[in-house]
Amino acid sequence: MGIQIISKDERLTAEISGVQFxxxxxxxxxxxxxxxxxxxxxxxxxxxxxxxxxxxxxxDWDGVTDGEGNRVPFxxxxxxxxxxxxxxxxxxxxxxxxxxxxxxxx
Numbered sequence: 658m659g660i661q662i663i664s665k666d667e668r669l670t671a672e673i674s675g676v677q678f679x680x681x682x683x684x685x686x687x688x689x690x691x692x693x694x695x696x697x698x699x700x701x702x703x704x705x706x707x708x709x710x711x712x713x714x715x716x717d718w719d720g721v722t723d724g725e726g727n728r729v730p731f732x733x734x735x736x737x738x739x740x741x742x743x744x745x746x747x748x749x750x751x752x753x754x755x756x757x758x759x760x761x762x763x
Contacts, residue, residue: 668716671750673743676720683714683751707748711736714751 661667663682671678691709695702717731721739729735736744 669750671747673746676718676743678715678747678750679717680715680747680750683710687713707744708737710751711744711747715747 663684665681667681669680669682671680688710691706691713692701695705695709712733715733715736721729721731721735723729739747
């Protein structure tokens with residue numbers, strides 16, 4: 658499959674550690690806006706950039722649980738509570754040129 662145009666209406670899925678995440682990729686314009694927001698005097702706050710990008714692009718999840726094993730419905734305010742390695746894997750997906758490549762990670 659070739660390169661797919663990025664659209665705000667796209668809905669892609671990725672499985673990470675048994676959880677199904679629904680997301681859309683980020684455009685270069687959106688990325689630039691977020692990066693400028695979190696850059697001050699040449700200092701870039703990468704953690705805040707990643708958090709804003711995930712809030713903008715992560716749309717849903719299925720299989721996230723709390724400490725007692727109860728399913729947690731998707732809530733953008735809970736994205737920061739996901740383990741950092743999961744947030745990192747999701748952030749990588751948001752920049753993918755080919756959204757169908759390597760969608761399943763365990």
